[in-house]
Amino acid sequence: EAQVTQNPRYLITVTGKKLTVTCSQNMNHEYMSWYRQDPGLGLRQIYYSMNVEVTDKGDVPEGYKVSRKEKRNFPLILESPSPNQTSLYFCASSKWGGTTNEKLFFGSGTQLSVL
Amino acid sequence: GNSVTQMEGPVTLSEEAFLTINCTYTATGYPSLFWYVQYPGEGLQLLLKATKADDKGSNKGFEATYRKETTSFHLEKGSVQVSDSAVYFCALSDRGNAGKSTFGDGTTLTVKP
Numbered sequence: 001e002a003q004v005t006q007n008p009r010y011l012i013t014v015t016g017k018k019l020t021v022t023c024s025q026n027m028n029h030e031y032m033s034w035y036r037q038d039p040g041l042g043l044r045q046i047y048y049s050m051n052v053e054v055t056d057k058g059d060v061p062e063g064y065k066v067s068r069k070e071k072r073n074f075p076l077i078l079e080s081p082s083p084n085q086t087s088l089y090f091c092a093s094s095k096w097g098g099t100t101n102e103k104l105f106f107g108s109g110t111q112l113s114v115l
Numbered sequence: 116g117n118s119v120t121q122m123e124g125p126v127t128l129s130e131e132a133f134l135t136i137n138c139t140y141t142a143t144g145y146p147s148l149f150w151y152v153q154y155p156g157e158g159l160q161l162l163l164k165a166t167k168a169d170d171k172g173s174n175k176g177f178e179a180t181y182r183k184e185t186t187s188f189h190l191e192k193g194s195v196q197v198s199d200s201a202v203y204f205c206a207l208s209d210r211g212n213a214g215k216s217t218f219g220d221g222t223t224l225t226v227k228p
Contacts, residue, residue: 004158031214033214033216035218040220041220042119042121042204042218042219042220042221043159043204043206043218043221044218045215045216045217048214048215048216050214056214058215059215059217090158090159092158092159103149103161103164104151104159104161104216105160106151106158106159106160107158108156108157108158109157109158
């Protein structure tokens with residue numbers, strides 16, 4: 001079954017404690033992206049990657065890091081989480097043929113609370 | 116920069132009512148437009164899309180037409196069902212800004228029997 005898998009589904013942590021949210025897709029997609037969803041603000045793009053070793057900032061990259069060492073995985077790293085990073089996070093992937101017409105496949109989300 | 120503006124919610128309708136959710140956009144390039152739907156506790160999934168002016172996207176009884184002259188992509192359905200209750204997001208991808216996508220704030224739809 002084609003899917004994007006995020007882990008964990010829920011995470012409670014404390015300020016300053018480094019954490020990683022994993023994202024994996026089994027569709028051989030070139031493009032992957034991270035979003036955060038906050039009430040009243042919709043989805044905002046954090047980082048995206050158009051292929052292995054190619055990453056770029058979205059609209060809200062501050063406080064986050066990503067890496068793309070393998071095509072299927074795109075982890076989101078919070079080196080020193082702060083309470084304003086409490087949010088619902090989504091990973092997504094799509095084919096990339098040089099256009100932006102392809103639909104995004106989303107994971108089920110990670111609810112992060114930073115105390 | 117790019118932006119997407121959706122009508123404010125929440126929207127509450129009775130079953131079989133007509134649905135319109137307005138979406139307008141601002142883009143520097145020539146975007147592709149999408150509607151995504153999010154059911155409770157789940158990730159977003161594509162509902163429909165349109166990639167050029169006057170294209171109509173349709174799926175599951177929902178429709179939206181890419182109107183370049185009014186920079187709009189309004190979502191419509193003739194007769195909603197309780198199962199359509201969800202959050203709906205309008206989104207765009209700008210070919211001139213490859214890789215970046217912009218979403219609206221989402222509109223929560225509740226359909227009552």
